Amino acid sequence: MRFKEESVEEKLDHIKRKQEEMSIHKHFPADPVKQAVDKFPLLPEFLKVRGLVKQHLDSFNYFVKTDIKKIVRANDRIVSSVDPSIYLRFKDVRIGEPSITVDGISEKLNPHTCRLSDMTYAAPILVNIEYITGSHVQKTRVEKNDVVIGRMPIMLRSCCCVLYKKDEAELARLGECPLDPGGYFVVKGTEKVILIQEQLSKNRIIIDTDKKGNINASVTSSTESTKSKTVIVMEKEKIWLQLNQFTSKIPIMIVMKAMGMESDQEVVQMVGRNPRYSALLLPSMEECASHGIYTQQQALEFLERKVKKLPFYNPSLEKEGRGMAILRDTFIANVPVRQNNFRPKCLYVAVMLRRMMDAILNKDAMDDKDYVGNKRLELSGQLISLLFEDLFKTMISEVKKTIDAILAKPSRSSRFDFSQFIVRDSITVGLERTLSTGNWDVKRFRMHRKGMSQVVARLSYIGSLGHMTKISPQFEKSRKVSGPRALQPSQWGMLCPCDTPEGEACGLVKNLALMTHVTTDEEESPLISLCYSLGVEDLELLSGEELHTPNSFLIIFNGLILGKHRRPQRFANALRKLRRAGKIGEFVSVFVNEKQHCVYIASDGGRVCRPVVIADKGKSRIKEHHMKELIDGVRTFDDFLRDGLIEYLDVNEENNALIALYEADAKPETTHIEIEPFTILGVCAGLIPFPHHNQSPRNTYQCAMGKQAMGNIAYNQLCRMDSLLYLLVYPQRPLLTTRTIELVGYDKLGAGQNATVAVMSYSGYDIEDAIVMNKSSLDRGFGRCIVMKKFSAVNQRYENNASDRIVRPLKVGHDAERMQILDDDGLAAPGEIIKPNDIYINKESPIITKGPLISPVGLPDSAYKPSRQTFKGPEGEASVVDRVALCSDKNSNLCIKFLIRHTRRPEVGDKFSSRHGQKGVCGTIIQQEDFPFSERGICPDLIMNPHGFPSRMTVGKMIELLGGKAGVSCGRFHYGSAFGEPSGHADKVETISKTLVKHGFSYSGKDFIYSGITGCPLQAYIFMGPIYYQKLKHMVLDKMHARGSGPRVMLTRQPTEGRARNGGLRVGEMERDCLIAYGASMLIFERLMVSSDPFEVQVCRVCGLLGYYNHKLKIGICSTCKNGDNISTMKLPYACKLLFQELQAMNVVPRLKLTEA
Amino acid sequence: MHRSPALDMPDVPKGQLPPHIELQRTRVLCNFDAPTHTENVQYSGAYSSMGVDNSLRMDQFCNNFRVEVIRLSEDDMEFDMIGIDPSIANAFRRILIAELPTMAIEKVLIANNTSIVQDEVLAHRLGLIPINADPRLFDDLSENDTPNEKNTIVFNLHVRCERGGPRLTVKSNELKWLPHGSEFPLATENTTSSSTSKPKTYTSFSCSQDSLPEFSDKSIGPKHPDIIIAKLGPGQEIELEAHAVKGMGKTHAKWSPVATAWYRMLPEVVLLQEIEDEKAEELVKKCPVNVFDIEDIAKGKKKATVARPRACTLCRECIRGDDWDKHVAIRRVKNHFIFTIESTGALPPEVLFNEAVKVLEDKCERVITELS
Known part of the structure; x- marks a missing residue:
């Protein structure tokens, strides 16, 4: 009590003191009067524009509007390998309105009906195609528009959804909650959210140490065509390349030589002529020389020997060597090789080596894998696009296979129509299955991930909101490391510092903060050309020597080295000015890394960023009149962005900014001011x-x-x-x-x-x-509180055309009492009070369900057996049937759902x-x-x-x-x-x-x-x-459990386990230990045998094996000795007897030796 | 410091408590950190060493006991109860809350409810509506009794929101008293005895309640007509019958006849020293409920006085801060209770208190008869 009082008072005093200090500080006459502008009204505006789950919606919209078209454009042709002149081309693709086609009639869907009737909220994927039709001689090109190739599940509130841009009244009419954020899918009636996946940045050099303490530089490359991981590692002072396609490590100098860098001097120049770097490179050069490799040809031959032999590899297919192909296509695949020009790749390797050596010479240059700026968040759009690409390609190859089979037939009688062979089901089913199981098994991209989608937690409103902002980790939860679990300073404002689960996933599962936005991909080529026109010197024009000249910075765009710039700060400022003016995308980030002498420009998707107010010399650009305009409704959040008052900063660019918490704290060198400090926290x-x-x-x-x-x-x-x-x-x-x-x-x-x-x-x-x-x-x-539980029943139709039936309840008979709540239609009526063991559906199933077809009507009553469903709820409590819903499921069986409600007062x-x-x-x-x-x-x-x-x-x-x-x-x-x-x-x-x-x-x-x-x-x-x-949802009524005698397990004859099976309460090892220590041996005997599984056995005193009891002769007989002379009767646990018999089955003979019998 | 042996100390006058002990006996001292001397000394011989008899004497009690009504309105009253032990005052409070019977809706027979309010919730809400019926005119309905006109009040609620109309708010005035008892036929034997005069219903009234003299002038209904029961959307309907029975607050709060009943001890604010001028002004300003006043004394000097001690809410502002507790003391008088009763409306508060006294009397009598 005392302690508590003190702590309150201390705290109060402390706060008071603080406030006094602050107020004194504020009114200090020499202090320039800084009118702090209340920027809070920006927040509701931000959320109105961006919404709480905008990251999901943006990502999905990007997929639907851009990505899907890219995928289809990249794989737009199906060409027959039998007759190459016969082809089909996809001209365009789009997603239609959410609808379902039943018996040829297309019906519009809305999400709530899908939820209620277990449907998938999906829209048709429509393509425009052109194809060749006709026989061998006469070929005509036919065009067809809006051909359905499958159905795409639609994210709620995305641009394809019927809820898009609807106001509150319209949403209410569609049965939707206006506060529901959307951002999830409805698959087979269940709401599924695809969790945000955290990943290490793709296409970036990351310097790290491996388990042995060796420093390595790794790049995870990911392009449209290939995905690979390249590691350059320093081991025993020599530098090696590790690549999956090679059987062992390759000395890096050999790789350089294989790419045409035959001169060691040039390599040294490219890495840097500082003797410290050359000294580190020397052992590798000697290694290369020790192999006797001096020319590109020799190096390629060396590589050829190291290439992994693939089981079905046919060397005759390729003109050049495999080594060359791997270097071109897999080795740092994100750097393109145009016309066999390996120079960009060489320079890239040089930069990697340089970064590695920097890290060796100076440990600070090591990259932090847990740094949020080195991470990317993969959102639903990207994941679905991967899936769609795979399914689309699979569909194309399937179609190709079928048409080849048809065309290969010597005699084709009927007219050949290409469009008929487009299969729809594979895409629809594939998408639906993956979304509902959450298992992303995309073989094409070597992706096998489980639990990517989850059922939206609808326990509380905040729970479902929190679910949408949840980020699932890249590591397995079992890893006992503290690094990735620790709170990163770079999480500030991006990820909530509080919201993480306890236990094994602590610190790995994170949640987005309130204002966080996750970027989507942006068009690269205009940005690249913009960079060149802003004075970036092209890499092609630079010699190796110039690569690392001081006073000039490397310009790295999305992990790709563009070139050099002599005035990096000016370049960065120019880019930022363009961004604030809205000339380039608002999410492009420019980050000048002074330590690495690099300017990083990023426009890739998955970066986390947040809006901050721009300040000029410590003065906020947002003035009182801006906020007034906002409150009056003449200015929106986007106007703030457009007018360059606010900008988005990603984690890397934050390092170039000095962000003041409040305008009053701003110094002349302050570049940005936070909108509101509480936005560092998440929703929960x-x-x-x-x-x-x-x-x-x-x-x-x-x-x-x-x-x-x-x-x-x-x-x-x-x-x-x-x-x-x-x-x-x-x-x-x-x-x-x-x-x-x-x-x-x-x-x-x-x-x-x-x-x-x-x-x-x-x-x-x-x-x-x-x-x-x-x-x-x-x-x-x-x-x-009210607890509602769903019980459902299906009126099944069987293969012999017989089906279940629901019949009128009995008015008399011994089951009549349990059927009191049933209506005449055999279903429990809404509003009826239902008790445990009451029947809520009086269903009967046919006895014969297989065999020849029979007519479903006119089957006699005797052909049915009752299969009533009884309500199992809390014992001694009365529940109420809240609602009964009828719908048809996928196989057009009648599906009946009962919602049973129980009102509870706290206990x-x-x-x-x-x-x-x-x-x-x-x-x-x-x-x-x-x-x-x-x-x-x-x-x-x-x-x-x-x-x-x-x-x-x-x-x-x-x-x-x-x-x-x-x-x-x-x-x-x-x-x-x-x-x-x-x-x-x-x-x-x-x-x-x-x-x-x-x-x-x-x-x-x-x-x-x-x-x-x-x-x-x-x-x-x-x-x-x-x-x-x-x-909280944990209530005793759902948990309390006790039993006397009750059900037992068949195999061991011991009591069942768990409340759901009305199981017994186990006297476990520790409880047993206590009883032993106490000396309560009879209690142990009772608990472990008498109350559990006592069994009487006949034991032969001669052979020690178990016999049996002959009921006719009324004596025990030993089946081994073939007599009943030396039989004793004893009790032992049935599990023990079972063990003996199992041992005997394994040829181990357990014999009982009885001391007294 | 000079110390004198106990034997040399002057005798305490017999038959009278020294002032500090007298203060502890009669006052709760509300110090800044915690109240002290809160409990009453019950033991009759507690002060016998000082020659003071602490036993409770009937004649003394009768002489000193007073009740002064301060405020009385239709459904609340405030009165002072002076010269009584806190345990007795508390007994009245407890009886008022938990042991005075009232009528409240206990059974709800729902014929139709298509509103969004769940049946159980609707029934619970109905139960909490105070009913303007004198519980003394009714009998208890025990488990085996059949509901009749002596133990049950039946209400009917039938509201319907027309399709196409605006939403409807169902308020407690829609509860209609059915003096003839339930109108819902009993489901079990409706087919067999339909030919006879009256179909059996859920109640068996022998006569109409409004024919009884005690109800003839006053109809029974909810005390307040504007309690919201439910809201109906177009096309929704509620049809139900509610049976009110007699019960006590200890079974369920709906039978409690008071919203709350409580007392507080009379505040006593004492100025331990003369407080003058600025200090007096400060004190007056400190108190949020204006307990203190300023009085002019000679030569333009001002002095603080305690004008309205009853208003003190014990916020302890006047003893907060440097040494103020040396100037002002807040106390509570232990045998003076400011009692407040807020009736829910079935009975007026003064009747409630009389009933409470009767209940306590009954209890005492029961103890006496059990003991003898």
Whole structure:
């Protein structure tokens, strides 16, 4: 208690002191008056333009608009290998409107009907084709438009979706929740989100050390045609090339020679003439010389010997050697070789060597793999494009195979129509299967990844939002390394520092911050030519010597060396100016790396970036009038971008910027100013009030728990048919809100209730974080929740054309009582109270389901057997049939879904949590009259033990209580946004205290309380006020389990395991150890045998083997000795007997020796 | 410091407590950090060494006990109860909350509910509506009883939102009293006895409730007509019957006759020293509820006085900060209770209190008879 008080007061004092300091600083007369512009209104505008899941939508839109066309253009011809003049060409491709074709009639789809009727929300992929038709002699070219080649699942709210740019009323008409962000797919009725995949940058040189401590430079190349990994490694002072296609490491000088760099001097020049570099290169040159290789020819021959032999490799196919081909196509594949000009590749290798040597000479030059700037996020669009490319190519080869088979036939009678052979199913089925299983098995790109798509978590609104921003890691979770798990400084503003799971995936699974944007690919060629016109000297024109001259920087564009520039800073500034003017894409990043003497320009997809305000000499470009225009609605976020007031910075370019947190902190050299500091947090962490006052792991815990909180899911929650749905009966909006809460709409779809909490010890049932609850509060609806579960049944049709039938319930008979809730149609009626073991569908199946076809009607009743489905719910509780839905599934069988609802009030053992990672179960429920009450008659809803505070240090919770109390008394929602005190997005404790005092409360929030039991005042002032409490989905009713006797496993005859199978409670090894230590041998005997699997066996005293009991002769007989003379009867566990027999089956003879018998 | 042996100390006058102990006995000292001396000394011989008898005497109690009503309105009242032990005052509070019977809707028979409010939630909401019926006129409905006109009030709710119309808010005034009892026929035997005079319903009223003298002048209904029960969209309908029965707050809060009932001890604010001039002004400014006033004394000097101690909410602002607790003391008088009753409306608050006294009386009598 003391400790807690001190910590509060200390904190309060500390804050006060800070604020005083700040206010003094502000009013200092010599300080130039800096009018801070409130930039917060930009945020809602940003989210309006970009949305919370914009990264998914952008990525998918890019795929649909650009990428798919590129793929089709790259593989646009199907040419028959029998008759090359017969071909089919895809001229154009586009995605149509989401629709489904049933019996030739096309019907428009909307996402909600797909959810309800287990369909895939997909749109046809339409192509325009031109092809040759006709016989051998007479060939005509035919064009056909809008041919369907398959169906593409459509991301909700993407540009192809019917929800695109719809307003709230239109969305409501389509049965959609306006707050739902979209960004997921509906596949076979389930919502699937493709997780953002984190990967190491492609096509970039990364200097790293391997396990042996050798320094290496690696490039993971990825082009449209090939993917490869090239590693150059320094081992025993010599430099080698590692490439999969070679059987062993190749000395790098041999590779250089093979590429035409026959002169060692040129290589040294290219790496740099500094003797330190040449010294490092010398051993490699000697190695090369020791092999006796001096010419390109010799080097290529050497490589030829090292090439891996492929099983089905036919050397006659290639004119030149394999070594040459590998060097051209696989070795750093991202550097193109045009007309066998290997010079760019040589220069690239030289740069790699140089970087490696820099790292050897100076350890600082090592690259950090965990640095966010070296990472790329792969989004749904890219993943689907990979998949589509594979399926499209497969389809083309299939079509080719079929037409070749047809054309090869000597006599073709019918007219040959190319377009008929386009198969549609392979693409449709492939996309659907991959999306619904989440297994990306793309052999063409050697990609085998599992769990890429997940069912959208619909436990709470915030949970599903958080799911869309989740980033799945590149490493396996089992790796016991700390590096990738640690919080990276470069994550600032891009990835949420709080939101990561606990346990094995801790730090690997991350979440995007509020303002993060993930880029998509941008056209490269105009940017390259722009660079050249801005004064980049072409690589071709440079000698090796010039490559590393001081005072000039290498220009590297998307990992490709373009050339050199003598005035890098000016070049970078020019590019940035063009970007701010909107002449080049807003997401192109320019990064001057002083250390590496490089300018990196990036326009590739998957980089994370965020908007910041541009500042000139420390003065924000956004002025008061801009914000006024924004509020008046004449200016949008895009206008800010277009006018060059705001720009997107990616992680690398942030290194060239000096970003001030507030305008007041800006110095003359400041280049940018943050929009709002709380945007460094993600969606889940944004719910926490005053998170900057909490101990950091508490915020992490809350991020995990906020996803389990019950509340509202969406506006259409009662029209959905989720398999499991948790709802709160009276959800509330938090009294202490944050700006993030308002931005994401948590105030509209809350998941919790404002409970008046008294922080005190009460009754002893509040130890270990348990909370004491007020019974009257529960009576009045606090924490009341609805659990809805889906049960479904299919009216199956069998292969002999017989089908299930649903029949009228029996009015009499022994099952009539269980059928009371059934309507005349044999289905449970909505609104009926259903108890465990009640029948909810009176279905009958035919006995014969195979064999010859029979007519489904006129089958006699005797041909059916009942296959009723009974409801299994919590024992002793009454549930209600909420809704019954009928739809037809894919095989046009009738599918019936029942939604069964159970309303629960909190009970002892239910789990609750505040928004500060303080979870606890309900310890006891106490009558209101026994509860303490304040001078004003306020009686708390729950009592929390003060021991929860000192070790957890959740000061934010205390401030939430104070703020909530002040909010209740003055009638204004108080704010607690992260780091919001200076900008006014969080109320200061001092002002909160003033409000409290104004309304007659103590400044510290502690009230004079009377005991409800004795009626006397308590001997302490009690910290009391409202705190937003969440009810978590873990409830005792779903977990409690006990059994006496019950089902057993067939094989071992031991009790079954688990609650679902009504299993027994296991006395495990540790419990057994305790009993042994205690000496309770008879208890062990009882638990381990008598209550488990006792079995009586006949043991032969002579041979020691098990016999059997002959019921006719009523004696035990040993089957080995063939008599019953020496048989004893004993009891042993059935599992033991089973073990003996299994051993015997393996030719091991276990013999029992009985001491007494 | 000079120390004198205990035997040399002057005798404490017999039959009278020294002032500091008297203060501890009668006042709760609300110090800045925590209240002290909060509990009452019950033991009759607690002060016998000082010759003071601490036993409770009937005649003394009768002489000192007073009740002063401060405020009384239709559904709330505030009164002072002076000269009583906190345990007794608390007993009244507890009885008011948990042990006074009222009528509340307990059973809801839903014939049709196509609104978005789930049946259970609707029933729960109905249950919490306070009903303007005197519970003293009704009997308890125990498990084996059949609902009749003496123990059940039946309401009917039938609302329908027309298609094409605007949305409808169903408020508590839509609950219509059915003095003749339930109109829903009992499902089980509707076919067999339909030929007889009346079909069996869920209640068996022998006569209409409005024919009874106690209800003839006053119709029964919800206390407040504007409690929102549900909202209906076009085409939605609710048809149900609600049966209210007698019950007590300890079973469910819906039967509690009070919104809340509580007391606080009378505040006593004492100026330990003269507070003058600026300091007085400061004190007056400090208090958010205007407990203090300024009084002019001679020569233009000003002095702080305690004008409205009753208003004190114990925010402890006046004793916060440097040495203020040396100047001002906040106390609570232990035997003076400012009692507030907020009735939900079934019975007026003064009747509720009388009922509470009766319940306590019954309990005492029961104990006495059990003991004798």
